[in-house]
Amino acid sequence: MKVTANIPLYKRLIGELKTSIDNGVYKKGDLLPSENDLCKTYATTRSTVRQALTGLTNLGYIVRKHGKGSIVSEPSQGLGILSLSGVTGGIGAQALTTDILQKPTKQAWPEDFFFPLSEEDQQHGCIFFARLRYINNIPVLYEETYLTNFNLPHFCSRSLENRSLFNILNKYYQVEVREGEQKIWAVPAGKNIGKLLDIKTTHPVVHMKRKLQTNTPGLNIFSSLYCNTADYFLQDYF
Known part of the structure:
Protein backbone atom coordinates (compact mmCIF):
# COMPACT_ATOMS: atom_id res chain seq x y z
CA MET A 1 0.00 0.00 0.00
CA LYS A 2 1.25 3.46 -0.85
CA VAL A 3 2.02 5.36 2.33
CA THR A 4 0.48 8.83 2.55
CA ALA A 5 1.27 11.01 5.54
CA ASN A 6 -1.54 12.02 7.91
CA ILE A 7 -4.14 9.78 6.25
CA PRO A 8 -5.48 6.98 8.49
CA LEU A 9 -4.74 3.47 7.29
CA TYR A 10 -8.39 2.51 6.87
CA LYS A 11 -8.92 5.51 4.57
CA ARG A 12 -5.97 4.52 2.42
CA LEU A 13 -7.40 0.99 2.24
CA ILE A 14 -10.80 2.40 1.20
CA GLY A 15 -9.09 4.44 -1.51
CA GLU A 16 -7.10 1.52 -2.92
CA LEU A 17 -10.05 -0.91 -2.95
CA LYS A 18 -12.31 1.78 -4.44
CA THR A 19 -9.76 2.41 -7.20
CA SER A 20 -9.56 -1.33 -7.92
CA ILE A 21 -13.35 -1.48 -8.26
CA ASP A 22 -13.49 1.69 -10.41
CA ASN A 23 -10.79 0.30 -12.70
CA GLY A 24 -12.49 -3.08 -13.11
CA VAL A 25 -10.04 -5.20 -11.11
CA TYR A 26 -13.08 -6.28 -9.11
CA LYS A 27 -16.33 -6.30 -11.10
CA LYS A 28 -19.97 -6.35 -10.09
CA GLY A 29 -20.74 -9.62 -8.34
CA ASP A 30 -17.09 -10.41 -7.54
CA LEU A 31 -16.04 -11.25 -4.01
CA LEU A 32 -13.38 -9.09 -2.46
CA PRO A 33 -10.55 -10.95 -0.71
CA SER A 34 -11.50 -12.21 2.76
CA GLU A 35 -10.80 -10.14 5.85
CA ASN A 36 -7.89 -12.44 6.69
CA ASP A 37 -6.40 -12.05 3.21
CA LEU A 38 -6.78 -8.25 3.34
CA CYS A 39 -5.07 -8.19 6.74
CA LYS A 40 -2.10 -10.10 5.30
CA THR A 41 -1.95 -8.11 2.05
CA TYR A 42 -2.02 -4.72 3.77
CA ALA A 43 -0.20 -5.76 6.96
CA THR A 44 -2.93 -4.43 9.20
CA THR A 45 -5.47 -5.52 11.78
CA ARG A 46 -8.93 -6.98 11.34
CA SER A 47 -10.54 -3.93 12.96
CA THR A 48 -8.89 -1.64 10.38
CA VAL A 49 -10.03 -3.88 7.52
CA ARG A 50 -13.58 -3.96 8.87
CA GLN A 51 -13.59 -0.17 9.20
CA ALA A 52 -12.55 0.11 5.55
CA LEU A 53 -15.18 -2.40 4.41
CA THR A 54 -17.84 -0.48 6.33
CA GLY A 55 -16.74 2.67 4.49
CA LEU A 56 -17.03 0.92 1.11
CA THR A 57 -20.48 -0.34 2.12
CA ASN A 58 -21.61 3.18 3.02
CA LEU A 59 -20.34 4.43 -0.35
CA GLY A 60 -22.35 1.74 -2.13
CA TYR A 61 -19.36 -0.11 -3.53
CA ILE A 62 -19.94 -3.43 -1.77
CA VAL A 63 -22.65 -5.44 -0.07
CA ARG A 64 -21.57 -7.59 2.88
CA LYS A 65 -23.38 -10.91 3.25
CA HIS A 66 -22.95 -13.21 6.23
CA GLY A 67 -21.28 -16.45 5.24
CA LYS A 68 -20.24 -15.13 1.82
CA GLY A 69 -18.15 -12.01 2.34
CA SER A 70 -17.96 -8.63 0.61
CA ILE A 71 -19.61 -8.59 -2.81
CA VAL A 72 -18.96 -5.79 -5.28
CA SER A 73 -22.13 -3.89 -6.16
CA GLU A 74 -22.69 -1.41 -8.98
CA PRO A 75 -22.88 2.03 -7.39
CA SER A 76 -23.53 5.32 -9.03
Missing part, protein backbone atom coordinates in the same frame (compact mmCIF):
# COMPACT_ATOMS: atom_id res chain seq x y z
CA GLN A 77 -20.21 7.10 -9.27
CA GLY A 78 -19.23 9.59 -6.59
CA LEU A 79 -18.71 13.33 -6.98
CA GLY A 80 -16.20 14.87 -4.61
CA ILE A 81 -17.79 18.30 -4.40
CA LEU A 82 -18.13 18.00 -0.62
CA SER A 83 -14.40 17.53 -0.08
CA LEU A 84 -11.25 19.52 -0.67
CA SER A 85 -10.20 17.15 -3.42
CA GLY A 86 -13.06 18.61 -5.44
CA VAL A 87 -14.61 17.08 -8.54
CA THR A 88 -11.27 16.61 -10.27
CA GLY A 89 -9.94 14.57 -7.37
CA GLY A 90 -13.15 12.64 -6.80
CA ILE A 91 -13.95 11.44 -10.31
CA GLY A 92 -11.11 8.90 -10.52
CA ALA A 93 -10.78 7.17 -13.88
CA GLN A 94 -13.87 8.72 -15.43
CA ALA A 95 -13.61 11.21 -18.28
CA LEU A 96 -13.91 14.73 -16.88
CA THR A 97 -14.14 17.68 -19.25
CA THR A 98 -14.87 21.32 -18.65
CA ASP A 99 -16.47 24.24 -20.46
CA ILE A 100 -15.24 27.60 -19.17
CA LEU A 101 -18.41 29.68 -19.43
CA GLN A 102 -16.76 32.72 -17.85
CA LYS A 103 -12.98 33.12 -17.74
CA PRO A 104 -11.53 34.46 -14.47
CA THR A 105 -12.34 38.16 -14.31
CA LYS A 106 -11.67 40.81 -11.67
CA GLN A 107 -14.89 42.57 -10.68
CA ALA A 108 -16.91 44.03 -7.84
CA TRP A 109 -18.94 41.69 -5.66
CA PRO A 110 -22.59 41.25 -6.71
CA GLU A 111 -24.91 43.43 -4.64
CA ASP A 112 -27.08 40.45 -3.65
CA PHE A 113 -24.16 38.12 -2.84
CA PHE A 114 -25.13 34.80 -1.25
CA PHE A 115 -22.77 35.03 1.77
CA PRO A 116 -22.06 37.94 4.12
CA LEU A 117 -18.82 39.69 3.16
CA SER A 118 -16.19 41.16 5.45
CA GLU A 119 -14.90 44.70 5.01
CA GLU A 120 -11.66 43.20 3.63
CA ASP A 121 -13.58 41.17 1.05
CA GLN A 122 -15.52 44.20 -0.07
CA GLN A 123 -12.39 46.37 -0.22
CA HIS A 124 -10.42 43.97 -2.45
CA GLY A 125 -13.24 42.95 -4.80
CA CYS A 126 -13.33 39.47 -6.30
CA ILE A 127 -12.18 37.22 -9.11
CA PHE A 128 -15.13 35.44 -10.69
CA PHE A 129 -15.31 32.47 -13.04
CA ALA A 130 -17.95 29.93 -14.08
CA ARG A 131 -17.48 26.33 -15.26
CA LEU A 132 -19.72 23.58 -16.57
CA ARG A 133 -18.28 20.14 -15.79
CA TYR A 134 -19.01 17.03 -17.86
CA ILE A 135 -18.46 13.37 -16.98
CA ASN A 136 -18.31 11.11 -20.02
CA ASN A 137 -19.75 14.00 -22.10
CA ILE A 138 -22.80 14.40 -19.85
CA PRO A 139 -23.20 17.80 -18.09
CA VAL A 140 -23.30 17.12 -14.36
CA LEU A 141 -22.12 20.19 -12.46
CA TYR A 142 -22.41 23.94 -12.95
CA GLU A 143 -20.28 26.05 -10.64
CA GLU A 144 -19.82 29.77 -10.07
CA THR A 145 -16.74 30.65 -8.02
CA TYR A 146 -15.68 33.91 -6.39
CA LEU A 147 -12.21 34.46 -4.89
CA THR A 148 -11.25 37.46 -2.82
CA ASN A 149 -8.94 39.40 -5.14
CA PHE A 150 -6.07 39.38 -2.67
CA ASN A 151 -2.50 38.17 -3.21
CA LEU A 152 -3.31 36.17 -6.37
CA PRO A 153 -1.07 37.66 -9.09
CA HIS A 154 -1.65 36.41 -12.63
CA PHE A 155 -4.55 34.18 -11.51
CA CYS A 156 -6.77 35.40 -14.35
CA SER A 157 -4.26 34.09 -16.90
CA ARG A 158 -4.22 30.54 -15.50
CA SER A 159 -6.07 27.70 -17.22
CA LEU A 160 -8.93 26.22 -15.20
CA GLU A 161 -9.99 23.65 -17.77
CA ASN A 162 -10.06 20.13 -16.30
CA ARG A 163 -7.95 21.31 -13.37
CA SER A 164 -8.55 21.45 -9.65
CA LEU A 165 -8.91 24.97 -8.26
CA PHE A 166 -7.51 23.79 -4.92
CA ASN A 167 -4.42 22.32 -6.57
CA ILE A 168 -3.79 25.53 -8.53
CA LEU A 169 -4.08 27.66 -5.40
CA ASN A 170 -1.74 25.37 -3.49
CA LYS A 171 0.85 24.99 -6.26
CA TYR A 172 1.20 28.62 -7.32
CA TYR A 173 0.16 30.56 -4.21
CA GLN A 174 0.71 28.14 -1.27
CA VAL A 175 -2.95 28.64 -0.37
CA GLU A 176 -4.67 25.92 1.63
CA VAL A 177 -8.23 25.72 2.93
CA ARG A 178 -8.44 25.77 6.72
CA GLU A 179 -12.17 25.73 7.45
CA GLY A 180 -15.48 26.52 5.87
CA GLU A 181 -19.25 26.40 5.73
CA GLN A 182 -21.51 24.59 3.26
CA LYS A 183 -25.26 25.01 2.80
CA ILE A 184 -27.07 22.40 0.71
CA TRP A 185 -30.59 22.29 -0.73
CA ALA A 186 -32.53 20.07 -3.12
CA VAL A 187 -34.32 22.38 -5.59
CA PRO A 188 -36.01 22.18 -9.01
CA ALA A 189 -33.52 22.89 -11.79
CA GLY A 190 -35.44 25.82 -13.23
CA LYS A 191 -35.02 27.21 -16.74
CA ASN A 192 -31.37 28.32 -16.74
CA ILE A 193 -29.85 25.40 -14.79
CA GLY A 194 -32.07 22.93 -16.63
CA LYS A 195 -30.70 24.18 -19.94
CA LEU A 196 -27.09 24.00 -18.75
CA LEU A 197 -27.44 20.48 -17.35
CA ASP A 198 -29.74 19.33 -20.16
CA ILE A 199 -32.56 18.28 -17.83
CA LYS A 200 -36.21 19.24 -17.33
CA THR A 201 -36.95 22.39 -15.34
CA THR A 202 -38.75 20.29 -12.71
CA HIS A 203 -35.86 17.85 -12.33
CA PRO A 204 -34.41 18.03 -8.78
CA VAL A 205 -30.79 19.15 -8.43
CA VAL A 206 -28.49 19.68 -5.48
CA HIS A 207 -27.69 23.35 -4.87
CA MET A 208 -24.71 24.12 -2.66
CA LYS A 209 -23.48 27.48 -1.39
CA ARG A 210 -20.03 27.37 0.14
CA LYS A 211 -17.56 29.65 1.92
CA LEU A 212 -14.01 28.42 2.52
CA GLN A 213 -11.42 30.27 4.61
CA THR A 214 -7.76 29.83 3.75
CA ASN A 215 -4.37 30.06 5.44
CA THR A 216 -3.94 33.47 3.76
CA PRO A 217 -5.73 36.03 5.97
CA GLY A 218 -8.26 37.94 3.91
CA LEU A 219 -8.45 35.37 1.09
CA ASN A 220 -11.75 33.49 0.96
CA ILE A 221 -13.31 31.17 -1.63
CA PHE A 222 -17.04 31.30 -2.32
CA SER A 223 -18.92 28.90 -4.60
CA SER A 224 -22.45 28.36 -5.83
CA LEU A 225 -22.87 24.89 -7.35
CA TYR A 226 -25.72 23.03 -9.03
CA CYS A 227 -25.31 19.27 -9.39
CA ASN A 228 -27.41 16.68 -11.22
CA THR A 229 -27.17 13.59 -9.00
CA ALA A 230 -29.41 11.29 -11.05
CA ASP A 231 -26.41 9.06 -11.84
CA TYR A 232 -23.88 10.28 -9.26
CA PHE A 233 -23.94 10.51 -5.49
CA LEU A 234 -22.16 13.16 -3.44
CA GLN A 235 -18.99 11.75 -1.94
CA ASP A 236 -16.54 12.69 0.76
CA TYR A 237 -14.00 11.15 3.12
CA PHE A 238 -13.61 12.20 6.76
